[in-house]
Amino acid sequence: MSVQDDQREKQMVDRFNLTVPEDRRRSDIDAYLNIDGQTVPFELKSATSKGISTVRDLGPNHFTKWKNIHWIFGFYNSTGTQLLHCYYASPDAMVPWISGKERYVLPDIEAAEHAMRGIRADSVINLLGEKEFYTKEDAKWIMKNQWKAVQYIEAADLSVGKEIRYSLDRMVELMRERTYYVMSRGATLNNPHIPLSYISSLPKITTEPAITLRHLVRSYLESTSSTDEPTA
Structure with a gap:
């Protein structure tokens, strides 16, 4: 991770009032949100142009890691110094994109x-x-x-x-x-980008980021909890 990317990530952590373990390694979860007695994992991504870069050598380990993770996509000005707005993606919202990449590398994994x-x-x-x-x-x-x-x-x-x-x-x-x-x-993709057309359909956060994020996450957790309840 470059110095500038690291600075952006720290800014997003502060903006959304997230937590990062002191012993976090590069391959670990980026940050966590503590809400209603739950610890919710987050992946933080930022960009100054169209589309969001992901990781080098995207493969099976990333697909497993991302199954139940939440995302924040931060968009900055052209110099990368000012956070303009963000988008929130629940795990369900990312399924189509992740599943598409997973299917692409499936023959190589097999x-x-x-x-x-x-x-x-x-x-x-x-x-x-x-x-x-x-x-x-x-x-x-x-x-x-x-x-x-x-x-x-x-x-x-x-x-x-x-x-x-x-x-x-x-x-x-x-x-x-x-x-x-x-x-x-060898069964990996080199830094596939998540297109802006995909991200722009997600909930956009422009004001009160910490409060808005918690509202969105709480709504998602409540919806998934209700679908897990047994029916008569």
Whole structure:
């Protein structure tokens, strides 16, 4: 995220009286709205021109993350210094756009899953040889920087003391995971834009942003709550 984008995001957080965890990482939820005893997650996007950019390498992880998230789209002046107005989107309002992108990459995801299932014991043996057990170095050669140190320890199923060891079956699992990871990274879209024609149909917020947002979110939560109630 650029410095200017970061500044805009902070401005929107302040304008709508949202909260951001102190330990938030870049891939985490942007902000939260505490309302009526509920914590509502928000994605914050801004632009100075037509359309809203999203993320690099839009793929399955983003589709999962965005299923139940609310959105605020902020539009700034040409210099990006003044927030002119915003639009609010509920999770339901974003379904058509998200579903369209998800459908677009579906064939690539299916191909990645087929490739993953094709990994078997002989795949590992051809690469690493047939061994009584496999070492952490073998596992790191497969997984590279995809895993953190603790994950190598947790995945080991033949460890003896401090010696981290893996069975052939476990190495098959690792190689399948790596295969899916490598292939699914190609099953992405590079920063698809949400068009202004889509955004302009959403509720527009021009005055009393914090109050207006809470009114819109409360209405959405009440409507979804009523549809979840069992019928006689």
